[in-house]
Amino acid sequence: MADRTAADGAGVIFDVDGTLLDTNYLHVLAWSAAFGDNGFRIETADIHRAIGLPSDSLVERLVQEQRPDLMEAHSDHFDRLRERYGVHAVTGAGDLLRRCAASGWTVVLSTSADKDDLDWMLPLIGADDVIAGTTTSGDVPHGKPHPDAMVTAMDAHGLAAERTLAVGDSVWDMRSARRAGIDCVGLTAGGISGPELQDAGAAEVHDDPAALLGRFRLSLLGVRAPQTQR
Template sequence: MPTDNRCGVLFDVDGTLVDTTYLHTVSWWEALCQAGHPVPMARIHRAIGMGSDKLLDHLLGPERDRSADGKLREEHDARYAGYWPRLVPLPRAVELLRACAARGLRVVLASSAAEHELAALRAALDADDVIDTATSSADARRSKPAPDILVAALEQSGLTAERVVFVGDSVWDVAAAGKLDIPCIGLTCGGTSRAELAGAGAAAVYDDPGALLDALGESAIAALR
């Protein structure tokens, strides 16, 4: 897509706009335990935000036998899907999307979720009328902390890295944005602390989408023109 002069906000979705981080944690914990890998939930939680390939390397070691990885992903996906009817947006997430759109900014969901998972997340948000573009895992060859999904979001929306801000909830989000010199606003609602997000390089940190909305006029988003 050709680029234009508009600005935009790229949003991670899982744990940033929709309250799913701990659902993913429990789903991975159950899948791993069933396969004989009793990994503590705290370790799993800290890996949420990585792609599943990197997550399994991080938790089980890169030298392991990968022949069971596909089964582990299927088990996680099956357990996580059971939560879809109960997915809810994080505080004032939809209001934040609408406020950004009202400022004339493109609203882009830079999600690494599989397409069927993304559909469930979008249904929970119920804000398709203000969402300009949305990516899924099919759009990126490498998962976060690689920046591929952000590159795809920029290409599909026609935006440039110099004219966007990224909003995410994990250190992996901050790392991915940093590789493209995109300012990243961190939200602690995914369970990662303010200190960790700031230490990873977040331009600013807020508690949740509602807190960012309240400070929107003073945030990095307000500087987008």
């Protein structure tokens, strides 16, 4: 475990879906089905690019209406797909969180998902012992790409923007972080490409947590780490 604590104000805020858990493609299909059941035909590539937004923002972006019934239909489809097809952590997710904690970072998760979802998410990540806390949709007045998603997580754990990094897989993660004054690292594990993440503000891009772990010392997470490991 880390010797230093959050008193440093140094933390890494991780997105969950598509970053630590390989869920984006199931979410795309669940939304596609929810829209289709209700007479909307939205191209799956457009849904994919909206993943990472809070559900209400995603719906409004894609069908230009506020439709809580579509959010519920998505949840139902997603639960069925998750049961049928299973969900796994992205390779190296738990190890990356552990390495961050061992390097002195306060590790925080910030997700647009509901608090209840943590019940199945956290065991899959398998790093509860190093996660200082989690921020879910209900904790944040305005979800990503609003900076609230990051500011709330920083406030809750005494993190300073200039000593904090964000790691995510969507342009919404990158924009939320940049607007909160946080440098951010992009992962293409959610299916959004490197150039798209860089355009949205990513300081560096890696394939997945395992790839980032492989270059940890040279990455922002290593270079700016509160303590150097031997």
